[in-house]
Amino acid sequence: MTRIRIENVVASTSLGDELDLHSVAVALNGAEYEPEQFPGVIYRLKEPRTAVLLFRSGKVVCTGGKSKRQVDESIRVVSEMIRKGGQKVLLHPKIQVQNIVATSDLESEINLTTVAVTLGLDRVEYEPEQFPGLVCRLTEPRVVVLLFGSGKLVCTGARRPSDVSLAVEKIAEELEDSGLLRRGRSRAHAESDRVHRGFQPSAPVRAAPLSNLTTPSESGATALAG
Numbered sequence: 001m002t003r004i005r006i007e008n009v010v011a012s013t014s015l016g017d018e019l020d021l022h023s024v025a026v027a028l029n030g031a032e033y034e035p036e037q038f039p040g041v042i043y044r045l046k047e048p049r050t051a052v053l054l055f056r057s058g059k060v061v062c063t064g065g066k067s068k069r070q071v072d073e074s075i076r077v078v079s080e081m082i083r084k085g086g087q088k089v090l091l092h093p094k095i096q097v098q099n100i101v102a103t104s105d106l107e108s109e110i111n112l113t114t115v116a117v118t119l120g121l122d123r124v125e126y127e128p129e130q131f132p133g134l135v136c137r138l139t140e141p142r143v144v145v146l147l148f149g150s151g152k153l154v155c156t157g158a159r160r161p162s163d164v165s166l167a168v169e170k171i172a173e174e175l176e177d178s179g180l181l182r183r184g185r186s187r188a189h190a191e192s193d194r195v196h197r198g199f200q201p202s203a204p205v206r207a208a209p210l211s212n213l214t215t216p217s218e219s220g221a222t223a224l225a226g
Contacts, residue, residue: 002168006161008101009065013075015082015089016058024054027085028078043078050074060093068097100158104168106151108181115147118178136171143167151181 024041025033032042040055048070053061060078065071072095079089112134116126125135133154134147141163146154153171158164175181 002104002106002172004102004104004155004161004164004168006066006100006102006164008063008099009068009071009097010061010063010099010101011065011068011071011075011095011097012059012061013093013095014058015054015060015079015093019054019056019058019082019089020087021054021056023085023087024082027082027087045074045077048074052078054078061098062095068095071095071097097159099156100161100164101154101156102158102161102164104153104155104164106153106172106175106181108151109149110147110151110175110180112147112149115175115180118180119174138167138170141166145171147171 021033021035021041025031028041028043030043032044033040040053043052043054044050045052048065050062050064050070052074053063060075062071062074065074075093075095079091079093082089112126112128116124116134119136123136123138132148136145136147137143138145141158143155143157143163145167146156153168155164155167158167172181
């Protein structure tokens with residue numbers, strides 16, 4: 001089974017009907033609160049390494065976690081600190097995952113132009129002069145997969161880790177069935193063959209920073225200030 005690594009879990013919740021952000025900023029030692037630049041309080045935890053955004057409406061967004069457990073722990077810690085500061089907040093808020101960003105490696109180089117034609121132009125976007133990866137949108141599960149010529153991929157938009165696993169397996173199986181992916185053939189062997197044919201090894205493809213990979217669900221979560 002293809003190895004999958006979760007890079008970021010974005011989740012949201014509500015701690016109550018309204019928060020006094022000035023008091024929150026005082027209760028959360030080291031928090032960032034500059035209302036003229038951003039309408040919420042930003043608090044960065046060292047363990048787990050996450051960031052929690054709190055808004056006057058009571059809405060909260062947690063980002064940077066590697067798992068739902070880390071998200072739950074982060075919100076619990078922040079809630080306790082706010083409660084100790086004198087504000088009433090919900091003891092057991094309902095936390096909903098809005099987006100999971102994960103990476104994986106198909107362990108085989110792939111020809112993105114051929115992949116675009118094979119998967120169908122109605123499902124993919126591929127403009128190499130603007131972005132080095134191919135964007136593939138799946139309907140089940142409802143996620144977006146970014147494929148790179150190196151065989152590496154990024155999955156975003158999932159709500160559960162199982163959605164990521166299913167998406168990666170679906171993409172891998174479809175490429176294998178079309179003869180575009182040979183997992184048993186190492187990247188080193190493929191590179192060696194290219195050198196023997198008179199080509200130089202290709203330069204590694206660099207993906208866009210994961211922090212830039214936002215989806216409608218993630219954008220909606222971070223727009224909770226309204």
